Amino acid sequence: MTSIGFIGLGIMGRPMARNLIAAGFDLTVHNRSRAAVDELAREGAEVAGSPAAVAGSSDVVITMLPDSPDVESVLLGPAGVLAQANPGSLVIDMSTISPDVTRSLGLEAQSRGVRFLDAPVSGGEAGARAGTLSIMVGGSPEDVDDARPVLSALGSTIARVGPVGAGQTVKAANQVLVAGTIALVSEAIMLLRANGIDTSEAFRVLDGGLAGSAVLRTKAEAMARGDYSPGFRVDLHRKDLRIALDSARRLGVVTPVSSVVDQLLLAVSAAGKGDLDHGALLTVIEGLSSSTA
Amino acid sequence: MTSIGFIGLGIMGRPMARNLIAAGFDLTVHNRSRAAVDELAREGAEVAGSPAAVAGSSDVVITMLPDSPDVESVLLGPAGVLAQANPGSLVIDMSTISPDVTRSLGLEAQSRGVRFLDAPVSGGEAGARAGTLSIMVGGSPEDVDDARPVLSALGSTIARVGPVGAGQTVKAANQVLVAGTIALVSEAIMLLRANGIDTSEAFRVLDGGLAGSAVLRTKAEAMARGDYSPGFRVDLHRKDLRIALDSARRLGVVTPVSSVVDQLLLAVSAAGKGDLDHGALLTVIEGLSSSTA
Numbered sequence: 302m303t304s305i306g307f308i309g310l311g312i313m314g315r316p317m318a319r320n321l322i323a324a325g326f327d328l329t330v331h332n333r334s335r336a337a338v339d340e341l342a343r344e345g346a347e348v349a350g351s352p353a354a355v356a357g358s359s360d361v362v363i364t365m366l367p368d369s370p371d372v373e374s375v376l377l378g379p380a381g382v383l384a385q386a387n388p389g390s391l392v393i394d395m396s397t398i399s400p401d402v403t404r405s406l407g408l409e410a411q412s413r414g415v416r417f418l419d420a421p422v423s424g425g426e427a428g429a430r431a432g433t434l435s436i437m438v439g440g441s442p443e444d445v446d447d448a449r450p451v452l453s454a455l456g457s458t459i460a461r462v463g464p465v466g467a468g469q470t471v472k473a474a475n476q477v478l479v480a481g482t483i484a485l486v487s488e489a490i491m492l493l494r495a496n497g498i499d500t501s502e503a504f505r506v507l508d509g510g511l512a513g514s515a516v517l518r519t520k521a522e523a524m525a526r527g528d529y530s531p532g533f534r535v536d537l538h539r540k541d542l543r544i545a546l547d548s549a550r551r552l553g554v555v556t557p558v559s560s561v562v563d564q565l566l567l568a569v570s571a572a573g574k575g576d577l578d579h580g581a582l583l584t585v586i587e588g589l590s591s592s593t594a
Numbered sequence: 595m596t597s598i599g600f601i602g603l604g605i606m607g608r609p610m611a612r613n614l615i616a617a618g619f620d621l622t623v624h625n626r627s628r629a630a631v632d633e634l635a636r637e638g639a640e641v642a643g644s645p646a647a648v649a650g651s652s653d654v655v656i657t658m659l660p661d662s663p664d665v666e667s668v669l670l671g672p673a674g675v676l677a678q679a680n681p682g683s684l685v686i687d688m689s690t691i692s693p694d695v696t697r698s699l700g701l702e703a704q705s706r707g708v709r710f711l712d713a714p715v716s717g718g719e720a721g722a723r724a725g726t727l728s729i730m731v732g733g734s735p736e737d738v739d740d741a742r743p744v745l746s747a748l749g750s751t752i753a754r755v756g757p758v759g760a761g762q763t764v765k766a767a768n769q770v771l772v773a774g775t776i777a778l779v780s781e782a783i784m785l786l787r788a789n790g791i792d793t794s795e796a797f798r799v800l801d802g803g804l805a806g807s808a809v810l811r812t813k814a815e816a817m818a819r820g821d822y823s824p825g826f827r828v829d830l831h832r833k834d835l836r837i838a839l840d841s842a843r844r845l846g847v848v849t850p851v852s853s854v855v856d857q858l859l860l861a862v863s864a865a866g867k868g869d870l871d872h873g874a875l876l877t878v879i880e881g882l883s884s885s886t887a
Binding site: 400422423424425428434435436437456457458459460461462463467470471473474475476477478479481482484485486488489491492493495496497498499502503505506507508509510511512513514515516517519520545548549552553554555556557558559561562564565586589590591593594 | 693715716717718721727728729730749750751752753754755756760763764766767768769770771772774775777778779781782784785786788789790791792795796798799800801802803804805806807808809810812813838841842845846847848849850851852854855857858879882883884886887
C-alpha cells in the first residue's frame with residue numbers, strides 16, 4: 302500500500318489527513334504546532350520530526366500550507382522535503398499559492414528526480430471533512446493518474462486542468478468567482494431586506510433558477526443572520542485574490558468587477574475584520590448603506 | 595376545471611402556455627402577433643380577440659409581457675383584462691416589471707374585486723419548456739395557495755416571498771445575481787484562457803466547489819466558444835437591472851459591484867450587441883483586454 306506523508310495539519314489539513322487514514326493509507330505526519338500532530342498520532346499516524354523525515358519514509362508527500370513562502374521553506378529548506386525525497390516519489394502541493402512559485406517548485410523537484418503536482422482544492426472545511434473537495438490538478442497526465450487513488454480519498458471532483466501550475470491558476474479563478482459571488486449575494490441581501498422581503502424563502506427560490514450558486518446555498522443564510530465565524534478567513538481570501546489579479550494584470554486581462562470586489566475585501570480588513578469569515582463582506586455593504594435599509 | 599387565460603406568447607410565454615394545455619387546463623390565449631396564436635390554437639387553445647375577451651372567459655388570467663408599460667396597457671386599457679375580469683377571478687402577472695407598477699396594478703385590481711399576484715420567473719426558455727421554472731410570488735397567502743395548482747404546471751420551485759410586489763423585488767435580486775455572475779465568469783474565462791488552461795475541465799472542477807453556479811453550469815461553455823444566440827437578450831437584462839438598481843438607490847442600498855456590472859452591460863449595448871444573449875458580456879472583457887490574452 303502507498304505510504305503517504307502529510308505536512309500541514311490546519312483547519313483543512315487535519316480532516317484531509319484523517320480521510321487518508323480512514324481510506325487505509327499508511328500516514329506519516331508533520332506540523333509546526335504539536336497539538337494537531339498528537340491528535341493524528343492517536344488516530345494511527347506515524348509522526349516525523351521534519352519535512353525531510355516525512356519524505357524519507359513516504360511514496361507520496363502532500364503539503365497543505367497557508368502561503369507560498371511556507372511551501373517553499375517546507376520543500377526547499379535544509380530539512381525540507383526535497384532534501385530527502387525518494388527518487389521517483391510524488392510531491393502533491395494542495396495549498397493555494399502562486400502559480401509562478403508553483404512552476405519553480407516543479408522544476409526544482411524535477412531536477413532532483415522527484416515528481417510534482419499542484420492540486421489546490423475548493424469546498425472548504427465541510428468538503429475536507431466529507432471528502433467531497435473539488436481538486437484542480439496541474440501536472441503530467443501520468444503523474445495525475447498515479448495520484449488519483451490518493452486524491453479520491455479527499456475529493457469527489459478531480460480534474461487535470463493542465464501542466465504544473467495550472468491547478469493554481471484554476472484555483473485563482475475559483476477565488477475570483479467565490480469572492481465575487483459573496484459580494485453579489487451581499488448586495489442582493491441588502492436589496493431584499495430594504496424591501497422587507499423574507500430572505501430565507503427568497504434564497505430558496507433564487508437558488509432554483511439561473512441565480513443559483515453554492516454561495517447562495519451554503520453561505521447566504523449565515524451571512525443574513527450575521528454569523529461570520531470562519532470558515533474561510535477574509536485575509537486568506539485577499540491573499541488568493543491578489544494571486545488572481547496579479548496574474549490577470551501581468552497578462553493584460555482587465556477585471557473591472559473583481560477589482561471592486563478586491564477593494565471591498567480590503568475594506569473588511571481595514572475595519573479590523575480580516576479574521577472573520579469571507580461572508581463578512583456583507584458588513585461593508587451594510588456599513589455603506591442607509592441605516593434604515 | 596379551472597379555465598385559464600394566457601396573454602403574451604413570446605419566447606417564454608409560448609412554452610408556458612403549452613405546459614398548461616398539457617396539464618389539462620382549458621386555455622384561452624391572446625397575443626399581439628398572430629403566428630404564435632395560430633400555433634397554440636392548433637394545439638387546442640381557444641383564441642380571444644382582446645385581453646378583455648380573455649378575461650371574460652377565464653377564472654385565472656396569466657400575463658407574460660416584456661415590460662411595465664405592456665402590462666399596464668394589457669390590464670388597464672379600454673379592452674384590457676380588468677375591463678371584463680370576473681369578480682373574484684385571479685390575475686397572475688408573470689412578466690418581469692417594476693415592483694412599484696406592480697403594487698399600483700394590485701391596488702387597481704383590488705378596487706374592482708379582482709385578485710392579483712406577481713409571479714416572475716427564473717430559469718429561461720429551457721426552464722419554461724421543461725416546466726422547471728423558479729417562480730417568486732407576491733400576494734396574499736390565500737391567493738398564492740389558490741394559484742399553486744396552476745403554477746405547478748409551470749415551475750418546480752414556487753415560493754411566496756411576501757405581499758404584492760415582493761415577487762418582482764426578488765426577481766430584481768435574481769437579475770443582480772445573474773448579471774453579476776455572468777460578469778465574474780467572463781473575467782474567470784479570460785484569466786483561464788490567458789494562462790492556457792483547458793476551460794471545459796476548469797468549468798467542471800470549479801462547479802464542484804464553492805465557485806459553483808447555474809451560470810457556470812449552463813452558460814459558461816457557450817460563452818467560451820462565442821455562442822451568444824439568445825437566450826435572454828442583453829437589453830432585457832439591462833431593463834431588469836435598472837429596476838433593481840433604481841430600487842436600491844431609492845432605499846439607500848449601495849451596490850458597488852452591480853453598478854460596474856450595469857456599466858458593462860451598457861457597453862455591450864453601446865457596441866451594438868444588445869440583441870445578443872447576456873453571455874455576450876464576455877465580449878466587453880475581451881475587448882478591454884490584451885489581444886494576446
